[in-house]
Amino acid sequence: MIARVEIHPGRYHDSVRLMQASKALQNVEGVTDALVAMATELNLSLLADMGFDMDAVADAGPNDLVLALRAENEGAIATAHLVLDDALTHKAAPSGGLDAPDPKTVGSAAAVGDANIALLSVPGEHAFVEAMEALESGRHVMIFSDNVPIEQEIILKTYGGDHGLLVMGPDCGTTIVNGIGLGFANAVQPGSVSMVGASGTGIQQMCALLDDAGIGVRHALGTGSRDLSEDVGAASTLQALQALDEDPATDLIAVISKPPAAPIAEKVRRAAETCGKPVVITFMGERTLEEGAGDVLAALGKPPAQYGSWPAANEDHRPGSVRGLFSGGTLSSEAQFVVAPILGEVGSREGGEGHTFVDYGDDEYTQGRAHPMIDQTVRIERLSAAARDETVGVILMDVVLGYGANANPATELAPFIEQAVTAGAAVVVSLCGTRGDPQGRDAQAEILNRAGASVFLSNAAAAREVARLATARTSA
Amino acid sequence: MTARAVQARSASVPIRVPAVASLALKRLFSPGDVNATVLGASSHAVWLLAGGEVVVVSTRDATRLPNSVEVAARSGAGLFDSVTHGESVVVGRNALEFGSFIVELVRWWDPRPALPSASISDVASAIRGLPHTVPAINSGVLRSALAAGSPDHLVGASAGLLGRGPGLTPEGDDVLAGALAAIRTLGTALGSRPALAMLDASQAALVDAANDRTTTFSAALISCAARGEVAAPAGIFLRALAGRGHVGSSHRDLLRVGHTSGPALAAGIVLGALSLIEPHATPNGGVQ
């Protein structure tokens, strides 16, 4: 067995690309262990845990790339190097002829093609400088990154407000402009309903519900998760609301967020009242997105919708608590909101007794991993564990489709859902997706359903089903 | 999609290119395949005859037409280099299958520009700032017909314009299309019921006349125009006339389209817009 540790100083790649590269290396014939990562403290400790010699990395810092390999022979090591080079080869950015070097900052990239939006997913501590540059060059900014200090968010939004530019974020996972999704977003039909949302998944769920009811979406402007805090004062929300009110292509505006502090909620309500178009506000935690969608339909003069569902073939399941395995906080909170009046207190941390809904998108579970909407490994482990856990009677999971998400989540989950159902648990899936999504919404639903899960396009409906299953079994 | 990407693929594996299609073509992309024929191809566009309709498949740097499918590639990538006149193309639910590449529909766009509600003075002041552009072709009869507000006169005037002048879309066609589009879109924004009624009453006859007198391609664009479906630069200009956007720069951008098309469309739009804001004579001679 040969071990090799190499430092490549000053070579930087984003964490997702490196994780994909690590995976590719692990698949090389003859390689038993592989890690390629930036030499952060966390990754170096991972390296130590894997039993590699730490002397080689003594001088490595966070801007250095470290490659660690354990393989059966030199041939495997050589192959691994080739695979690594291929995995890290940068995709050529469009150049203005004459082999121009790739732009190094978002400001110079935006100038190359006259971009009107800069989309930033660099580490949070570096997002501010890029965002300011983008704003100063007249671009709107979407900051997907989180861990951006609130003082910086305020500076950005103040500048944006003064210059007629929208700052979407930080921690903005979803935006749709003229039907094109940025971040995690679902494929929408052209329409005249627009949204403003502080929750990306909330936007996604609303798009999914309206899509199933045949309603298209024009714009969905993400504001970032902290926009409705007292410090930020709903700056982007109010700016977006006003712009959508003046947008000739928008006929109705839906506002989505978790419940803000009372003064901010009041500010938003007052602004909504001054709009010339109907505004439907859904503060999740006061009501569900399903209810909000209902108001949208009513305002459009449409009949109430019955959102698609695929009931499980077999309703029998063992008694026990409900375990929710969520990929994000929004749908988890909404599900808790729905079931709590019926089932009582729902815990949010693993290892508790009784009903537990855990958000696996939380930092705690995503160290060294891609987001659970992309990488389902952790949730699959927890699903298997729940299947084996006789105290669990009902399992609830969200599966979010759309651009940016896992290419085939249903197929990955299916065998483990089958296991769980065979073991006696009921599995309910809240499938958030639109008809046009690249994964194929209905095909995904059918795969999950055939594996034994009951599938609901409405998260609230999925939650109600979970409450029904849990209480039905209790009273049996 | 870059030129290098296009060349790098082997001939046996068709390249898949994402594309956005006009909602006006929705009917065409339905379950069940339709066979289409290539009428012509250039580096910027392929014209297809599919189910009796003309469909344009164009690149990102070509003008986006109301009956087009726009691929996510620039003309420099050479995607259409292998396409030949008379070639067969299969039009499926979400795709156009050419020999060496497949165009995949991933999105739709609405060729009807979204205009804000406008007032006559908004439109009047927008037009006032424009340079005076006179198309080579004589549009006086059209102007009178619009002033009169009579469907019959409008159809009559169109006969004098259809098929006249140079271009793939003859200049006369473009002037007419611009005027019709202006009446449909600005007329709606202004709430000009008489003008819209005139257009509704003459729409079928106009489309027939177009089919008789001019190219299939151009007739399709006139049919689109009567419904308010226009090329993207024309849509931006119409929206600016209604008060949203920059009139001067959108006018300049429209003038740059095609060889005579852009100026003719612009002139037609202005003509149509003027007819909406100027008081016109009723058939019995009074003024409305």
Added chain:
Amino acid sequence: MSDLSNLLDTEPVVATAGTDLLAESIEQQGAEVIRTDWRPPEAGTEAALAALAADGRNTKANETAVARMLAVRPQFVDVSVARDVFPDMTPRTFFHAGPPLTWDRASGPMRGAIIGAMMYEGLADGPEDAEAKAMRGEIDLSPCHHHGAVGPMAGVTSPSMPVAVVADGAGDGVAYSTLNEGLGKVLRYGAFAPEAIDRLHWMDAVLGPVLSAVLQSRGPIDLQSLIAQALQMGDDGHNRNRAVTSLFLRELGGALVDGADAPVDQRADVFRFIDGNDHFMLNLVMAAGKLGSDAASDVPASSLVTVMARNGTDFGIRLSGTGDEWFVAPAPPVDGLYLGSFTEEDASPDIGDSTITETVGLGGFAMAAAPAIVGFVGGTAAGAVRRTLAMYEITLAEHPMYQIPMLEFRGTPVGIDAARVVRTGVLPQINTGVAGKVPGTGMVGAGLVEAPMECFAQAIRALAATLD
């Protein structure tokens, strides 16, 4: 508040930085995305960069500073004597290239040049005497840059030397430089042999006065115009100066032949001297650069690099917004081609004020105009073009007058922004000659060198500290 119409009314065109997944998913929807080859900034500068971005003055300050740099109109107006133009020059003062330096730290060529200059000024009987006096501190050393002057290689400037006077036709500024001695055993490469010193005497007795007379006769020479033309003839303004020197000689033209008030044999000698030195105009190009550099100085909050200079030991830079402060780091090794049997072993560390040319959009920043230079500094012609293209990433403007034909007459990248250097990791590219480390060896090669990151990191931190 505005209507966000430039966001809502078109399909988005997105510039991305970070995870490629997000760019890919935009492309999957058939929309346009421009990717960034992003990397984190230089470690230790994050807080300073954030402070600069938050402050808000930096962008405007840079615009002001670079505009001032580009507004100067350098005119070669006269040749004077150093003691007459520098108020701070005493009989024992010796200016030198680069940031401040003490004798004990000076490299071989620098010491050789100081020794030679001391002998030229009659302050020492010979090399050992000169060295002993220098070690005892009997002379004053001061950077040329502190006195509105620049000098190539060792850049040693002493009281009796003739200096070119370059004045701003659009303002009050003046800049100075010694006159170029040519190649071989010359003072600026550290030679103190009799031939080097004799030449210096000839320059102050004949070259200086004749040039002065010619300029009085025909009036000032517009340097920017000559440089702009020369760039379109294959010069880069730093290492290739044949075209600009040829054009200069034509400018002297008639006045040199007759008209100038000087003996005819002296005028002939001057002609032959300049004719035989392809680098004669380097010093004038440098002085023109110094004029722009000084004009751009002292704009608060500006991260524009006004000076890059080397003294044979250290590489130093200055920023517009940090006043007179120097930010230094050890001079890096040159990646180059060596003449004859010379190797890196023979090389002295990078030396000279000639990087003033890169600071104003010439030299390494104009290599694409002078691809033939690769025969001199190594690399490929395509590589030369790429190096210039890379510089647009770290500069604030494109030169209005210095244009590169093969880039469709795009202006050269000018106005280095230290903040962008630190953010992107792209370092200023310099074409340079290499001096032999043994004094008096002369040129041993030429090549490419990058300014050291450490200078820019220090400078940005210092600039951020001025913001409070």
